Amino acid sequence: MSRDRRWALRWSYFFLVLFAIFFLTPPVYMLITSLKTSAEISAATNPWWVYHPTLSNYIELLTSPSFLTYFRNSAVVSVIVVSLTMLISVPAAFALSRMKFWGSATLATGVFLTYLIPETLLFLPLFKMFAVFNEWTDIQLINRWWVLLFVYPTLTVPFATWIMIGYFASIPKELDEAALIDGAGWLQTLTKIFIPVALPGLIAATIFAFTVSWAQFLYPLAFTTSADQLVLPVGIITSLIKGDVFNWGQIMTGALLGAAPPLIIYAFLMDYYIAGLTAGATKG
């Protein structure tokens, strides 16, 4: 039995190493390429090894005004969208899980259904809606980075609300009854009891909202075109790829820098990240 177990363990490690190689090859290769000069990239040497490591790609990108613009746009959009998401979804989740009103059960289901509607279904009608809005009011929405502030919440709010409903529902009813008896209003019950108790869920939802807004590609690609309005993923793809000339050293550096914020958050808050990931399907 114990010999069986030992062999099972050895096989497990063997296959885990294989899968880890499969899963980590692209990011590692990003790093390898980002440390090379253009000359080394096009040389006929072993592509998996850096012979003359250099940080020139990083220096060039981090001092390039357009890259910094993309980065700033991404950061501003993500931070505002995360705040909006929490401001909308936390009170809504509280109302839906604790204070029943007419149609609240339908709305909870509707929120979940909204989460299942992909952005690829909505980008064309939204594009046309913004164009019509422009005709009516003369306010231009297309090709402005802040238009993303209206559309990103449609991706983050339903899921964040859904996770928060799950977390709020797991708080015992006695707790808010006690608060009500002590004279706390609904708002106080939410801020003094629900938010502190459901803090892990709140963090998970925040992380989720941030990663989604940081990674979103279709909406900015469809709605923004001028170089100064682009967010990072679109900026890297449209500005670093010029025609058929690929500057791979810089593209990989940009991609790695674009992947860094979610990766750093993940490295520090892995447990919350995973809790948020599994909450969507296992709670509720």
Add this chain to the structure above:
Amino acid sequence: MVDAVIQRSEVAVPARRRTGLRRTMQRKSTVAFLMALPLILLIGLFVVYPALYSLHLATLNKSMERFVGLDNFFFLFKRETFWMVVQQSCIFAITAVIFKAIIGFIVAHFVHNVPAKGQRKWRGMLLVPWVIPPAMSTLAWLWLFDPSYSAFNWVLAVFGVGPVPWTGDANWARLSVILVNVWIGAPFFMIMYLAALKSVPEQLYEAAAIDGANWWQRIWFVTLPMMRNIIAITALFSLIVTFANFDIVRILTAGGPIDRTHVFATWAFWLGIQGGDIPLGASVSLFMVPILAVAAIFILRDISKRGNEA
């Protein structure tokens, strides 16, 4: 407590109409509705309205001035590319989900086998593809697949295998797109299955071992039935996301070579944004709805079923 009561009776003195309004404002259901109002507005304005609007758009001509009924759909049915896109989307989504589920299941098992202390480390490492923004990691794959400098082909050449046209040949390109999708999505399945594996009671395995079950029988008769729910729901979720996928195809092949890898989303983008024919693009993306609806119904049924059990 006493203060609160006193305050409330003082407030109740002014004119009746104001107290009426006040009372409505303090009613639980009104407060609740107001708290949910931003959510309702957001969903109504930016999800429900555009969804219905796309139905309307699909019935207009290219310049969006004339009602043409179902002409856009008839036009699509006559085009060979449309049927190719339907076929490719289905092959892409189904194959990718099956491989993600299998790889996710296998990896979850191996992680579960490892002593609890090391599990965190492995789990953390294996989830990395899911954390990186897909647009960014697809760029890395694009570079790994590069026609002249492919790092994969370099490795293959060491073993004497000829250069593979990763994104150049139609079938290889389809395979590459699926490979990248599996790479991004398998970790999600792994995490979900790992959570499910941990919830299977140890006694069941002990009982199975006493009955003389081998490892295969343990998986088939204990693990799989216990995880059936989570397997189904994860697969359905993933089916929706994979079916509607845009980033990977767009960056890796942009639909090429000669439209051989287009899926609904990328073709709709190509027609609607780049081609300027929004109604036709909207008609294409509407074809995703039936499959999404079926998957959504199954997910909802499953969730409400579990809601009743709890």
